[in-house]
Every structure is written in C-alpha cells, then in structure tokens.
Amino acid sequence: IDDDLLQVSIIDEQGKILFDSLICPTLRTSWEDAMQVNHITPEMVKDAPNIVDVRKQIQDIFDHADEIIGYNTPFDLTFLRACGNIRPLIDTKIIDVMEDFKALHHIEKWVKLVEAAAYYNFDWSAAPAHNSLGDCLATLHVYNCMHNRR
Numbered sequence: 001i002d003d004d005l006l007q008v009s010i011i012d013e014q015g016k017i018l019f020d021s022l023i024c025p026t027l028r029t030s031w032e033d034a035m036q037v038n039h040i041t042p043e044m045v046k047d048a049p050n051i052v053d054v055r056k057q058i059q060d061i062f063d064h065a066d067e068i069i070g071y072n073t074p075f076d077l078t079f080l081r082a083c084g085n086i087r088p089l090i091d092t093k094i095i096d097v098m099e100d101f102k103a104l105h106h107i108e109k110w111v112k113l114v115e116a117a118a119y120y121n122f123d124w125s126a127a128p129a130h131n132s133l134g135d136c137l138a139t140l141h142v143y144n145c146m147h148n149r150r
Helices: 032-038 051-063 073-084 097-104 113-119 132-146
Strands: 007-011 017-022 067-070 093-096
Touching (some): 007 051, 007 132, 017 051, 051 073, 067 073, 093 097, 097 113, 113 132
Parallel strands (some): 067 093
16 A cells, blocks of 8 residues: 555444544655545644554554444555554454445445435534544444444
C-alpha cells in the first residue's frame, strides 16, 4: 500500500467512541484526490499523532474485540496492517457489512456505504460521509437495520 492513513475511528456496538483521531501521514505531504472525498487537509493533520504513536491503543482495542464489524472490512484491515502492523487476533470474528448487504439484497456489484446508508435512511448529521467516524456510525446503522436491531 502506497497511501497513508489520515483518520482512524473505532466505535463499539452501541456507537460509543473507543478511538477517533486524525493521523499524521508518514508517506505523503499532500493527497489532492483523497482530500476531495474526505476533506482532510495537510493543515488538519500536521499536529496529529502518526500511526506509530497510536498503534498500541488501536491494537489493544482489537485485542479485546470478539468481533470486528466494518464496511469493506478486508480493505480497512489490510490498510491498518500495512500502515501500522495492527491486526485482529486470529479468532476474532470479522464481519463485512458490505458483503452482507449485497447478499441480503441480491446485489453482485460493489456497493458504496453512502448507498447502503441511504437505503436505511441513515442521518449523517453526527459526522459526515467519508469521515471515518461518520462511516463507523453509518456502518453500525446499516448492520443494525439488516439485523433488525435498531
């Protein structure tokens, strides 16, 4: 992976924030394409911790998780492993809400989180789309709706 992490957020099954931080990148000083999507500027992350600074904190959360629920989860886990050597324990259950959404709705193509969230009328007012905290909250909402746990 030749990109950097710019933000990491982790919530629990009730939506409580366990970790939420901008991350100072180590490989790049600008990211024009990504900035158009996530609105994270170099100025915003210049004083943020780098992934090495927060690695232990994130790994500790993973080490205590029975399951990890995400959207396109393999991508995020690969990114965390490549950038910070952060990985779930071998027996941690990994749930990919995107794959579950596709299966439930008989969709074969990749589905954007904003599309799945819109299907279940997610309210982005707490944090915007493409912000990692907003994406966590939207993922939890989609997951809960699919499992009738609203």
